[in-house]
Amino acid sequence: MTRTLRNPANRLRVMLFALIWAVAALTLVRPAHAEIEVNVNRGDVQPLPVAVPAFGGAQGADIAQVIAANLQRSGLFRPLDPASFVEKNLTAAVQPRFADWKTINAQALVNGQITVEGDKLKVDFRLWDVFQEKQMLGLQFTSSPENWRRVAHKISDAVYERLTGEKGYFDTRVVFVAESGGRGKIIKRLAIMDQDGANPSYLTGGDSIVMTPRFSANSQEITYMSLRPESSSIFLFNLETTRRESLGAFAGMVFAPRFSPDGGKVAFSVERRGNSDIFLMNLSSRTSTRLTSDPAIDTSASFSPDGAKIVFNSDRGGSPQLYLMGADGSGQRRISNGGGRYTTPVWSPTGEFIAFTKQTGGEFHIGVMRPDGSDERLLTTSYLDEGPTWAPNGRVLMFSRETPGGPPKLWTVDVTGRILQPVPYPGAGSDPAWSPLLN
Amino acid sequence: MIRSVTGSTLFRLALMGVATASLAACATKKPMPIRNDPPPAQTQAPPRTELPPAQPGVTQLPTGALPGSAQDFVVNVGDRVYFDTDSHDVREDAKPLLDAQSTWLRRYGSVAVRIEGNADERGTREYNLALGARRANSVRDYLVAQGVTADRIATISFGKESPVDSGSGEASWDKNRNARTAIVSGAN
Secondary structure (H helix, E strand, O other), X not given: OOOOOOOOOOHHHHHHHHHHHHHHHHHOOOOOOOXXXXXXXXXXXXXXXXXXXXXXXXXXXXHHHHXXXXXXXXXXXXXXXXXXXXXXXXXXXXXXXXXXXXXXXXXXXXEEEEEEEOOEXXXXXXXXXXXOOEEEEEEEEEEOHHHHHHHHHHHHHHXXXXXXXXXXXXXXXXXXXXXEOOOOOOEEEEEEEEOOOOOOEEOOOOOOEEEEEEXXXXXXXXXXXXXXXXXXXXXXXXXXXXXXXXXXXXXXXXXXXXXXXXXXXXXXXXXXXXXXXXXXXXXXXXXXXXXXXXXXXXXXXXEOOOOOEEEEEEOOOOOOEEEEEEOOOOOOEEOOOOOOEEEEEEEOOOOOOEEEEEEEOOEEEEEEEOOOXXXXXXXXXXXXXXXXXXXXXXXXXXXXXXXXXXXXXXXXXXXOOOOEEEOOOOOEEEEEXXXXXXX | OXXXXXXXXXXXXXXXXXXXXXXXXXXXXXXXXXXXXXOHHHHOOOOHHHOOOOOOOOXXXXXXXXXXXXXXXXXXXXOEEEOOOOOOOOOHHHHHHHHHHHHHHHHOOOOEEEEEEEOOOOOOHHHHHHHHHHHHHHHHHHHHHOOOOHHHEEEEEEEOOOOOOOOOOHHHHHHHOEEEEEEEEOOO
């Protein structure tokens, strides 16, 4: 994160700016100019102080709170304590008194106004560069009053995008496996919540073990595995229509489903006589192609965002490692080369990283590497971390973490490894799958 | 049984004790002329050592598990064998139990089984599903090699979803790496 804010009146800030400029010139995605800019690629800089006073109108404090919490959890921003605010009752119709916000060293200011007209909720908001004394963004959202949290998420995304130059990820949901009942008699239900843990609800009833839900990258559709003592199945489930269908009957177990980037295919594993291989089903023709035929375990296929390649997990070399192949199964080669056991590869939406679970000795890690296996970085360490899923902008990973004997909990870590925190969802959860940005 | 036998013995002893006491009481209370007769109580003393010995108790239970039943299989044969970490090789110490399973399954030829492979929690979900499937198939292959017809054996993997020991530690993990032979039909 880089703060490139210039204020000629402040020598310290000019010096700081000059220092950061040298770094920023090398790393910034877009050309740096005089306004605030936050660099998501750096993990060693202080988060940007931002003020998000209560919006005017009903639920104005609630909306401001959701925005501030989103920005804070990103790790790139530090929302200031509202008690420190000098200017009160700011409205979107009047320019802020910048001096009041400079006093508390707010670099950016987000303010807004809510009006309810009939069954419509209208929210105007503005993003200000306090020291430049300029508006950076002004937008109006209209929705229904009960949808106020989504409006807050959309404002968060707009602020994040304006300040970082990258798409946000706040107006998203997470499908996961909600666990209850305690160890040994666990009930697993598919559940969905907002990315900030709000609005959780169940999608399945708990009569079978459900696992590994995954989102389509371009629709509100998921695929997941269901396990009963008699058989396993892969389901497709449309969250908007609630239509659920099986991928079909197979000889042997089926598991580890994942959509192709265009949503038209599902890669999955079929186990037959103890041998697991990766297959690819065309969802319109319902025909399957076999992609691997090694006698070892081949599973956990994940597509590159262009759909041309697949990273997968295989123990053909004696221990579970990560392998790459063409989407037609061609050119299979190993990419993981550190010591330890690598599983659950998942390609980032931007294509630049592959996230994975790594086991070394008695510990588990979430890590990332380049698609050629280089630049491996471990982001977390614990008794059991597992199953990363990418936020749609490729900047944050969600995964599940277990302590010895404890229930799994959902956590997030940013791609620099600096910002590690639990998801504010109170229950036990595993196998998270992050949605694309909602429309 | 044992309790009632013991109880009646005590009762009998108690009665005799009362008789002795009352005779002794008679001897002291009644104004009788002094004589040199030996006190009758002595000749009437309870012959403790001559009591018939208590009968041993007889315990009644149903006969053992019905031969050919699922209970018979679980109790008298054993339904679960264990594996080493990250391995699906049938261990030497598992072979006697699997030999007994195949003998039992050949005797009761209408029984169909499902072999459920399990893994410990020290692995990720999908890999452990595949690993559990390998373990189930190792057991299947062993039983088939011992003469159990293949079409009587189904397999499934529960991965790490169905631990028999909910603890965390080597002892628990050792138990959770297993394959269980579950009877699904045809048993008595």
